[in-house]
Amino acid sequence: MNTYLDGILERKREDLVARKRSVTLADLKSRAASTPPPLDFTAALGAPGMQIIAEIKKASPSRGVMAADLDPIATAETYARNGAAAISVLTEEPHFHGNLDLLAAIKAGGCEDGPPLLRKDFILEPYQVYESRAYRADALLLIVAALTDTELQELLSLAHELGLQCLVEAHTVEEAKTAVAAGARVIGINNRDLHTFETHLETTAAVRPSIPDGCLVVSESGIRSRADVELIGSWGVDAVLIGEALVTSAEPGAKLREFLGA
Numbered sequence: 001m002n003t004y005l006d007g008i009l010e011r012k013r014e015d016l017v018a019r020k021r022s023v024t025l026a027d028l029k030s031r032a033a034s035t036p037p038p039l040d041f042t043a044a045l046g047a048p049g050m051q052i053i054a055e056i057k058k059a060s061p062s063r064g065v066m067a068a069d070l071d072p073i074a075t076a077e078t079y080a081r082n083g084a085a086a087i088s089v090l091t092e093e094p095h096f097h098g099n100l101d102l103l104a105a106i107k108a109g110g111c112e113d114g115p116p117l118l119r120k121d122f123i124l125e126p127y128q129v130y131e132s133r134a135y136r137a138d139a140l141l142l143i144v145a146a147l148t149d150t151e152l153q154e155l156l157s158l159a160h161e162l163g164l165q166c167l168v169e170a171h172t173v174e175e176a177k178t179a180v181a182a183g184a185r186v187i188g189i190n191n192r193d194l195h196t197f198e199t200h201l202e203t204t205a206a207v208r209p210s211i212p213d214g215c216l217v218v219s220e221s222g223i224r225s226r227a228d229v230e231l232i233g234s235w236g237v238d239a240v241l242i243g244e245a246l247v248t249s250a251e252p253g254a255k256l257r258e259f260l261g262a
Helices: 004-022 025-033 041-045 072-081 101-111 126-134 149-161 173-182 202-210 226-233 252-260
Strands: 051-056 086-090 117-120 139-143 165-170 186-190 216-220 239-242
Touching (some): 041 165, 051 072, 072 101, 101 117, 126 149, 149 165, 173 202
Parallel strands (some): 051 239, 086 117, 117 139
């Protein structure tokens, strides 16, 4: 049975063929080697208290266009001023209306010294890891459900070799165990099932006990209020990733401070 995720991954593989024609791997490696060192994503999330990864996202497959007039650079500056530990940048174009160029643009627009930028996309091949480094990401997302165990281990290893850190995303206990076995240091629990797009905060409560205390844990999706943040914190989580509730807010800076309890 085909799912939402299957369709997205099929399109991503087609897009990758085109990208490789326009920018060679050798070009990416050369560009990656000349960029400044990545910022420390793990340290940012490991600071005391509940940390927030604030997301820049114009659209999603489940909601369609949510923030057509979103200014990614201005939004990133707002997030930085109002306490975001890191900023998630959607770079997937067909379904999320993102763009890879946003990473370097946000760095140049005022986030050169932080917060760290997480490239959120469907990373399937080493080419995309070099691409992430070349375009100034500090960390990247790896989704267990989109990769074989071997692919996950290889991509995680390459990312670390290039100085990038990874948010390794799981939705089930088995996927979390796979992430741990692969050597993930930061594990995201996605409350949204990528096969059905149904979202339940309780997914975090169910999956969290399968992750060792030595890992940082991030809860993702469906977080709409300070009460949600406090509930998730009671389950032993270090950070939350929030996108929709921020980008649809009339005052995202104030909304971010509200989530932080400030």
